[in-house]
Amino acid sequence: xxxxxxxxxxxxxxxxxxxxxxxxxxxxxxxxxxxxxxxxxxxxxxxxxxxxxxxxxxxxxxxxxxxxxxxxxxxxxxxxxxxxxxxxxxxxxxxxxxxxxxxxxxxxxxxxxxxxxxxxxxxxxxxxxxxxxxxxxxxxxxxxxxxxxxxxxxxxxxxxxxxxxxxxxxxxxxxxxxxxxxxxxxxxxxxxxxxxxxxxxxxxxxxxxxxxxxxxxxxxxxxxxxxxxxxxxxxxxxxxxxxxxxxxxxxxxxxxxxxxxxxxxxxxxxxxxxxxxxxxxxxxxxxxxxxxxxxxxxxxxxxxxxxxxxxxxxxxxxxxxxxxxxxxxxxxxxxxxxxxxxxxxxxxxxxxxxxxxxxxxxxxxxxxxxxxxxxxxxxxxxxxxxxxxxxxxxxxxxxxxxxxxxxxxxxxxxxxxxxxxxxxxxxxxxxxxxxxxxxxxxxxxxxxxxxxxxxxxxxxxxxxxxxxxxxxxxxxxxxxxxxxxxxxxxxxxxxxxxxxxxxxxxxxxxxxxxxxxxxxxxxxxxxxxxxxxxxxxxxxxxxxxxxxxxxxxxxxxxxxxxxxxxxxxxxxxxxxxxxxxxxxxxxxxxxxxxxxxxxxxxxxxxxxxxxxxxxxxxxxxxxxxxxxxxxxxxxxxxxxxxxxxx
Numbered sequence: 001x002x003x004x005x006x007x008x009x010x011x012x013x014x015x016x017x018x019x020x021x022x023x024x025x026x027x028x029x030x031x032x033x034x035x036x037x038x039x040x041x042x043x044x045x046x047x048x049x050x051x052x053x054x055x056x057x058x059x060x061x062x063x064x065x066x067x068x069x070x071x072x073x074x075x076x077x078x079x080x081x082x083x084x085x086x087x088x089x090x091x092x093x094x095x096x097x098x099x100x101x102x103x104x105x106x107x108x109x110x111x112x113x114x115x116x117x118x119x120x121x122x123x124x125x126x127x128x129x130x131x132x133x134x135x136x137x138x139x140x141x142x143x144x145x146x147x148x149x150x151x152x153x154x155x156x157x158x159x160x161x162x163x164x165x166x167x168x169x170x171x172x173x174x175x176x177x178x179x180x181x182x183x184x185x186x187x188x189x190x191x192x193x194x195x196x197x198x199x200x201x202x203x204x205x206x207x208x209x210x211x212x213x214x215x216x217x218x219x220x221x222x223x224x225x226x227x228x229x230x231x232x233x234x235x236x237x238x239x240x241x242x243x244x245x246x247x248x249x250x251x252x253x254x255x256x257x258x259x260x261x262x263x264x265x266x267x268x269x270x271x272x273x274x275x276x277x278x279x280x281x282x283x284x285x286x287x288x289x290x291x292x293x294x295x296x297x298x299x300x301x302x303x304x305x306x307x308x309x310x311x312x313x314x315x316x317x318x319x320x321x322x323x324x325x326x327x328x329x330x331x332x333x334x335x336x337x338x339x340x341x342x343x344x345x346x347x348x349x350x351x352x353x354x355x356x357x358x359x360x361x362x363x364x365x366x367x368x369x370x371x372x373x374x375x376x377x378x379x380x381x382x383x384x385x386x387x388x389x390x391x392x393x394x395x396x397x398x399x400x401x402x403x404x405x406x407x408x409x410x411x412x413x414x415x416x417x418x419x420x421x422x423x424x425x426x427x428x429x430x431x432x433x434x435x436x437x438x439x440x441x442x443x444x445x446x447x448x449x450x451x452x453x454x455x456x457x458x459x460x461x462x463x464x465x466x467x468x469x470x471x472x473x474x475x476x477x478x479x480x481x482x483x484x485x486x487x488x489x490x491x492x493x494x495x496x497x498x499x500x501x502x503x504x505x506x507x508x509x510x511x512x513x514x515x516x517x518x519x520x521x522x523x524x525x526x527x528x529x530x531x532x533x534x535x536x537x538x539x540x541x542x543x544x545x546x547x548x549x550x551x552x553x554x555x556x557x558x559x560x561x562x563x564x565x566x567x568x569x570x571x572x573x574x575x576x577x578x579x580x581x582x583x584x585x586x587x588x589x590x591x592x593x594x595x596x597x598x599x600x601x602x603x604x605x606x607x608x609x610x611x612x613x614x615x616x617x618x619x620x621x622x623x624x625x626x627x628x629x630x631x632x633x634x635x636x637x638x639x640x641x642x643x644x645x646x
Contacts, residue, residue, distance in 0.1 A: 001069055001070070001071055001122065001125075001126045001555040001556055001557070002020075002022070002069070002070045002555075002556045002557050002607045003020045003042065003067070003068075003069065003070075003557050003607060003609065004019065004020060004068040004069060004070050004075070005017050005018060005019045005020065005067075005068040005103075006018040006038060006041055006042065006045075006065075006066070006067055006068075007064075007065070007066030007067070007068065007079075007103060007104075008041075008058075008062045008064075008065060008066070008635075008636070009062065009063055009064040009065075009066070009106045009109070010061050010062060010063060010640050011061075011063050013105065013106040013107065014637075014639075014640065015103055015105075015106070016635070016636070016637060016640075017103060018038065018626070018627055018635070019626060020607065020609060020626060021607075021626070022603065022604045022607055023596075023599045023600070023603060023604070023606075023607065023608070023624070024592075024595055024596050024599050024608050024610070024624040025607065025608065025609045025610065025624060025626045026592075026610050026612065026614070026621065026624045026625045026626065027609070027610070027611045027612075027625075027626060027627040027629070028611075028612055028613065028614060028615045028625060028627070028628055028629070028630075029613070029627070029628060029629025029630050029633070029634075030613075030629065030630055031613075033629035033630075033633075033634040033635060034057075034058060034629070034634050034635025034636060035561065035562075035611035035612070035629065035635070036053075036158070036159055036561050036562070036611060037053045037058055037635060038559070038609075038611055038635070039156055039158060039559050039561050039611070040052050040053045041053075041065050041067070042067060042156070042559060043152060043156060044065060044080055045065055045066065045067035045078045045079075045080050045118075046067070046078065046118070046119070046122070046148065046149075046152050047093075047115040047116070047118045047119035047122075047148060047149055047152075048115070048149070049089045049090065049091050049115050050088050050089045051065075051082070051083055051088055051089070051090075052088070057636045057640075057641055058635065058636055059082065060641075061636055061640040061641060062082055062636070063081065063082050063106075064079055064080070064081055064082065064106060064109050065079070065080045065081075065082065066078065066079045066080075066104070066109075068101065068102070068103075069122070071097075071122075071125045071126065072125065072126065072127075073125075074097050074098065074099050074125075075097070075098060075099055075100075075101045076095065076096070076097050076101070076122060076125070077094075077095075077096045077097075077098075077101045077104055078093065078094070078095055078118055078122075079093065079094035079095075079096075079104070079109050079111075080092070080093050080094070081109075081111060091114045091115045091116070092111040092114060093111060093112075093113045093114055093115055093117065093118045094109055094110060094111050094112050094113065095112065095113045095117065095118055095121060095122075118148075119147050119148040119149050120147065120148075122148050123147050123148035123151070123553070126148070126151075126553050126554075126555065127551075127553035128146065128147060128148060128151070128553045129553070130145070146183075146184035146187045146188065148555075150180055150181070150184040150188075151184075151188060151553070151554045151555060152170070152555065153169055153170045153171060153172075153177065153180070153181055154169065154170075154181075154188065154540070154543060154544075154547075154554055155170075155544075155554070155555050155557055155558055155559060156170040156558075156559050157170060157536060157540060157558075157559065157560050157561060157563075158170065158561050159561040159562040159565060161536070162532075162533055162536045162537070162560060162561065162562065162563055162565075163529045163532050163533050163536075163562075163565060163566065164532065164536075165523050165524045165526070165532045166511075166523075166524050167510075168510050168511050168512065168523065168536065168539060169181050169510060172510055178510055181510060182507060182508070182510065185507055186472060186475075186476050188547070188552055188553070188554050189476065189479045189480075189546065189550075189552065190475075190479065190550055190552055191472055191475040191476035191478075191479055192472055192475070193466070199463060199466055199467055202463055203460065203463040203464065203467060206456060206459045206460045206463055207460055209456050210453070210456040210457060210459075210460055213449065213452045213453045213456050214453055216449055217446070217449040217450060217452075217453055220445065220446055220449055221446065230434060231255045231256065231259070231434075232255070234259055234427075234430065234431055234434060235247065235248065235255055235258065235259065237427055238258075238259065238262045238427065238431065241420070241423055241424050241427050242420070242424065243262040243265050243424055243427065243428065243431075244258055244261070244262045244265075256435070259431050259434070259435060260435060262428065262431055263428050263431045263432045263435060265424075265428070279407065283400050283403050283404050283407065284404065286400055287397060287400045287401065287404065290393050290396050290397045290400065291397060293393050294390065294393045294394065294397065297386050297389055297390045297393065298390070300386055301383060301386045301387070301390070476507070479546065480504060480505055480507060481504070482546060483504075483505055483542045483543060483545075483546050484502065484503060484504035484505060484542075486538070486541070486542035486545060486546075487503045487504065487505065487512070487535075487538045487539055487542045488501075488502055488503040488504075490537075490538040490541065490542065490594060491503050491534065491535065491538050493590070493594060494534045494537075494538065494587075494590055494591070494594065495590075496530075496531050496534040496535060496538075497514075497526050497527065497528070497531045498514035498516055498521055498526060499514075501514045501515050501516045501517075502514070502515045503515075503535075503538075505539055505542075505543075506522070509522065511523045511524070512535045512539055514526065523535055528566075529565070529566040530566045530567070530587065533563055533564075533565070533566055533591075534591070536563075537560070537563060537591060537594070537595070538594075540558055540560075541558070541594070541595070541598045544556075544558050544598075544602075544606055545598060545601075545602060545606075548602045548605040548606050549602075556605055556606055556607055557606075557607040557608070557609060558606070558607075558608045558609070559608075559609045559610075559611070560595075560608065560609070560610045560611070560612075561611045561612075562611065562612055562613070563591060563610060563612060564587075564588045564591060564592075564612055564613065564614050565613075567584040567587055567588050568613045568614075588614055588616070589616060589618070592610075592614065592616065592621060595608050595610065596620060596624070615628070
């Protein structure tokens with residue numbers, strides 16, 4: 001995988017394209033022109049979710065970021081929309097493959113993938129196989145599968161990383177990154193087999209099968225040892241459960257045969273309770289209806305008795321008043337004349353209306369009392385009818401209650417039978433399991449089980465030998481030795497401190513170590529920014545040389561941001577691109593000459609992109625320049641910023 005171009009899109013659809021070629025690519029220019037942002041854009045397009053560049057002209061004017069890549073068999077365009085306003089992260093992406101892909105217009109940019117898909121697909125295209133890193137037998141962290149994101153850590157060096165004496169790799173200081181680099185580096189160096197993940201899976205399966213075979217063998221041996229005890233226990237349970245009628249005695253052969261008969265014993269059919277349950281539901285419904293009718297009859301009886309009581313009271317009150325009037329002789333004869341005084345019997349000059357009204361009211365009351373007397377026989381008949389019907393309903397309810405109790409008793413009988421049958425079935429299963437185990441415990445079968453265990457132990461041992469950690473460490477040490485040899489040669493070429501001693505990459509601490517006569521000197525114990533930059537440079541060049549010579553699945557580019565920063569102490573020197581002193585000029589030329597020589601040696605398999613202030617006069621350097629951002633030229637065109645301001 002090599003870089004062909006970076007594409008930036010503004011909202012108007014304008015495209016800013018920064019193209020790259022094979023070999024050495026130099027982007028030179030003043031400070032604050034956007035050189036360092038290129039590294040962040042490349043990492044973002046290769047699957048990082050967070051866009052870490054500072055808020056400013058780039059983030060304010062760019063709506064889409066694109067990266068055109070050359071792959072082993074085709075091209076790929078990766079597009080990433082800018083994070084939404086107020087956010088720094090997004091997982092949305094666009095991924096397209098095609099041998100003729102060039103610049104894609106803004107209107108055709110649509111997310112069709114996410115960052116994980118980008119890493120997975122591009123990693124697969126450059127040959128990252130299925131793999132699982134081994135963190136060590138006593139490590140607490142889980143195994144890690146190397147992917148494109150881990151490979152990118154080996155391809156980028158920010159300005160604040162390349163001159164850092166404590167950090168050697170990209171983002172090494174972030175949580176979890178150093179562990180990820182340590183765990184995945186053996187895979188990228190080829191210190192573990194390509195099919196390591198498959199072999200580890202086979203080892204896992206083989207160990208599981210071995211444990212299963214050992215367990216089966218132990219079960220058979222245990223069953224063989226305790227067969228007599230278990231045999232007698234099962235015979236006793238079978239007798240209790242009704243699966244066996246006669247105790248076969250103490251003989252083992254007879255006991256096993258009796259258990260085989262018990263295991264095949266078919267218990268009598270358990271009665272079904274489907275119809276009973278339906279009939280029970282009918283009876284329950286009928287009982288509810290009869291009880292409802294009983295309640296209605298009781299209410300009718302109470303009503304009639306209440307009416308009878310009320311009428312008796314009414315009759316007593318009226319009769320008492322009539323008796324009082326008669327006792328006072330206020331009513332006189334019922335047929336008396338209204339012109340005769342009922343008290344003294346004298347003639348009245350005219351009829352007294354009050355006397356007539358009293359006599360009429362008394363007549364009405366006597367008529368009503370007579371009507372009540374006529375209703376009493378019918379009410380008594382109604383009460384007798386209700387009493388008779390109530391007794392019949394009670395008899396019916398008692399009959400249905402008896403039927404319900406009978407059905408429930410039958411149901412309990414069925415449930416008991418079912419439970420007994422279930423217990424028999426369960427016991428038959430235990431008996432059959434015991435018989436199977438007993439059969440497996442026979443001598444010939446035990447022999448077969450032991451052979452199977454030995455075979456699986458041999459398979460596990462073979463796979464463990466293929467995945468021997470000691471072998472992996474030896475392979476890794478050998479490869480780091482080859483890389484250290486190039487690091488030492490190039491450190492001597494650059495005249496770095498302690499370069500006369502053996503220089504190596506310490507993967508455990510992720511740093512450079514010089515083996516001096518006084519002992520190992522790590523990078524953080526070597527002075528000056530020039531040495532720190534030099535050792536970063538020779539380490540990453542040596543790694544990529546090894547990656548390319550061994551055709552390892554690591555991107556074929558290395559991006560370096562400001563590798564000569566130690567030699568440009570002032571704004572004037574940054575603007576001119578030429579160091580002031582002869583010593584600085586020699587050092588800068590030596591750095592770039594080393595990069596060019598390594599690139600030429602590995603051509604066309606390695607591409608190096610350098611973003612720097614340097615502007616050397618040598619023809620080979622001028623031919624390497626792809627962008628010169630001076631005299632107002634920057635990554636973001638001025639017209640874009642004008643459009644944003646408007």
